[in-house]
Amino acid sequence: xxxxxxxxxxxxxxxxxDDMLPGKYAPLMVGEEAFHRYAFAHLRPEFAASxxxxxxxxxxxxxxxxxxxxxxxxxxKRLGVGAVIADSFARIHYRNLINLGIPAFAAPEVVxxxxxxxxxxxxxxxxxxxxxxDSFELPxxxxxxxxxxxxxxxxxxxxxxxxxxGEDEAAESSGFRx
Amino acid sequence: xxxxxxxxxxxERILSVKAGRRATAGEIVxxxxxxxxxxxxxxxxxxxLIERELDGVIAAPERISVxxxxxxxxxxxxxxxxxxxxxxxxxxxxxxLFDVGRGICHQILFEEGLAQPxxxxxxxxxxxxxxxxxxxxxxxxGASDIALAVATGKTWxxxxxxxxxxxxxxxxxxxxxxDVALAVVGRLGADGATYASIEYHGVDDFSMSERLTLAxxxxxxxxxxxxxxxxxxTRAAFEVPEWLQLDPSARYAKTVDIDLSAxxxxxxxxxxxxNVHPASELAGLAVDQVFxxxxxxxxxxxxHEVAAILAGKRVAERTRLLIIPASSKxxxxxxxxxxxxxxxxxxxxxxxxxxxxxxxxxxxVLAPGEVCVSTSNRNFMGRMGSPDAKIYLASPAxxxxxxxxxxxxVPEGESDVG
Ligand code: SF4
Numbered sequence: 001x002x003x004x005x006x007x008x009x010x011x012x013x014x015x016x017x018d019d020m021l022p023g024k025y026a027p028l029m030v031g032e033e034a035f036h037r038y039a040f041a042h043l044r045p046e047f048a049a050s051x052x053x054x055x056x057x058x059x060x061x062x063x064x065x066x067x068x069x070x071x072x073x074x075x076x077k078r079l080g081v082g083a084v085i086a087d088s089f090a091r092i093h094y095r096n097l098i099n100l101g102i103p104a105f106a107a108p109e110v111v112x113x114x115x116x117x118x119x120x121x122x123x124x125x126x127x128x129x130x131x132x133x134d135s136f137e138l139p140x141x142x143x144x145x146x147x148x149x150x151x152x153x154x155x156x157x158x159x160x161x162x163x164x165x166g167e168d169e170a171a172e173s174s175g176f177r178x
Numbered sequence: 179x180x181x182x183x184x185x186x187x188x189x190e191r192i193l194s195v196k197a198g199r200r201a202t203a204g205e206i207v208x209x210x211x212x213x214x215x216x217x218x219x220x221x222x223x224x225x226x227l228i229e230r231e232l233d234g235v236i237a238a239p240e241r242i243s244v245x246x247x248x249x250x251x252x253x254x255x256x257x258x259x260x261x262x263x264x265x266x267x268x269x270x271x272x273x274x275l276f277d278v279g280r281g282i283c284h285q286i287l288f289e290e291g292l293a294q295p296x297x298x299x300x301x302x303x304x305x306x307x308x309x310x311x312x313x314x315x316x317x318x319x320g321a322s323d324i325a326l327a328v329a330t331g332k333t334w335x336x337x338x339x340x341x342x343x344x345x346x347x348x349x350x351x352x353x354x355x356x357d358v359a360l361a362v363v364g365r366l367g368a369d370g371a372t373y374a375s376i377e378y379h380g381v382d383d384f385s386m387s388e389r390l391t392l393a394x395x396x397x398x399x400x401x402x403x404x405x406x407x408x409x410x411x412t413r414a415a416f417e418v419p420e421w422l423q424l425d426p427s428a429r430y431a432k433t434v435d436i437d438l439s440a441x442x443x444x445x446x447x448x449x450x451x452x453n454v455h456p457a458s459e460l461a462g463l464a465v466d467q468v469f470x471x472x473x474x475x476x477x478x479x480x481x482h483e484v485a486a487i488l489a490g491k492r493v494a495e496r497t498r499l500l501i502i503p504a505s506s507k508x509x510x511x512x513x514x515x516x517x518x519x520x521x522x523x524x525x526x527x528x529x530x531x532x533x534x535x536x537x538x539x540x541x542x543v544l545a546p547g548e549v550c551v552s553t554s555n556r557n558f559m560g561r562m563g564s565p566d567a568k569i570y571l572a573s574p575a576x577x578x579x580x581x582x583x584x585x586x587x588v589p590e591g592e593s594d595v596g
Pocket of ligand 1: 283303
């Protein structure tokens with residue numbers, strides 16, 4: 001359990017990756033050092049300056065739809081976002097979150113129970129979130145995705161294991177190696 | 179040897195053949211990528227990951243395409259400098275480079291035959307589903323996955339379930355592929371096909387360009403891939419492997435039937451692509467800019483449609499009509515057959531083939547309060563500039579009629595409502 005209490009930033013349904021990081025503030029446009037300062041620049045202009053390392057984002061349905069831009073979750077990572085909890089995730093963005101080592105939990109009941117500005121403690125390893133007396137369970141991402149999170153990133157995982165996440169599972173039936 | 183494929187969907191067939199074993203929905207496969215496409219916005223991250231974290235290894239440079247299209251030509255010294263680096267790296271490492279002006283990544287790969295039926299094509303761009311028009315397994319990924327695919331030549335994929343979209347009947351005049359594509363997104367919703375493959379059945383009536391429009395919007399329903407069932411038209415344009423065919427016993431997660439004859443021109447209103455309405459309901463809305471272009475609708479037939487409506491007429495005084503051909507080939511063909519002249523005479527403004535203002539970076543971004551009718555694929559808040567601007571997605575025909583009147587319009591004689 002994190003010693004520090006962190007803040008919940010609650011968003012609605014269908015938050016897209018343009019909301020998370022508008023294309024005009026991509027690293028290509030504003031530079032590799034500056035882009036994260038524009039996280040949620042349109043949707044919640046106060047976010048990037050006020051978010052504190054460890055804070056948790058909570059969203060509704062289809063979190064992260066749209067563009068495949070990894071610089072959107074990269075900006076969240078740079079700002080220290082500790083986890084994302086949503087009703088459901090869009091495919092490419094979910095994969096990007098895990099690839100960057102940002103814990104992502106699909107947990108509609110937890111989303112429903114949390115409000116913007118809530119103070120919570122989060123234990124990612126045990127999948128536990130605590131708000132005062134209430135405690136919530138967060139389901140671990142399936143199968144090898146948890147292993148990617150544990151490695152810190154998909155690149156770290158591949159370097160460490162010398163194969164893709166899931167490749168061992170695939171290998172069992174295919175005889176695929178290397 | 180081709181694995182046993184009976185009872186499998188198109189997506190399962192492609193991934194089974196690539197994995198060298200029978201693979202069904204839900205399984206994980208590791209497959210070779212036939213082509214990996216990297217765009218200018220993402221290339222710096224990809225190349226730096228390869229150099230810093232993957233020992234500078236590139237498995238098969240001939241299978242990598244690098245496209246400078248998302249800000250082309252460069253809009254600032256910052257962009258120019260980064261693109262210079264991308265260009266140099268691509269040349270040094272022997273990657274296939276498509277430079278400024280050649281056009282939009284998806285259009286170019288298609289034109290160059292770099293997305294073939296049965297291939298796996300990974301793109302650093304979500305609209306890589308577009309390659310499904312040729313029945314290539316095209317899917318978008320982020321920089322880490324693309325860097326790994328470039329370095330190792332492979333990726334891991336979860337074999338998707340399939341949502342079957344069946345078209346029936348014939349489109350009434352004035353109903354474009356874009357309207358059909360929007361109808362599909364409207365019916366499924368923006369997450370109706372998340373993690374899934376959309377298979378488009380009953381496409382006899384759709385040209386290859388129209389199929390590109392259909393597959394392009396698959397991702398707006400959350401799909402991983404949007405595969406158009408190969409038919410005679412596909413076989414006329416490509417070599418289609420014998421195993422890449424429909425299996426009547428294939429299993430679908432869901433089937434959506436769409437009666438084409440009941441469709442009318444549609445628009446997707448701000449700020450979600452699945453916010454689909456009949457164009458006639460929004461008719462009369464004052465429009466500041468009309469944008470015709472993008473990987474969705476910037477092809478020759480789209481320009482023809484616009485020219486047919488604008489020929490001999492003038493764009494409304496208070497409205498800008500911006501046209502950006504999807505590729506240099508489209509531009510050349512439209513110049514050669516007089517389409518460009520017709521459009522210029524009507525008051526259109528042309529931009530360099532590429533993405534233009536589609537993602538809000540340059541060449542026609544919107545001011546606060548402005549309204550744009552666009553043939554593109556996303557109407558998200560701030561997508562084309564100011565978060566206080568509004569984007570309505572529509573077909574080239576609706577775009578052209580709107581440019582003429584300065585108000586959102588359905589082309590005459592093409593609406594039930596009139
Ligand atoms: S035209 Fe628009 S949607 Fe297509 S690749 Fe370019 S930015 Fe993306």
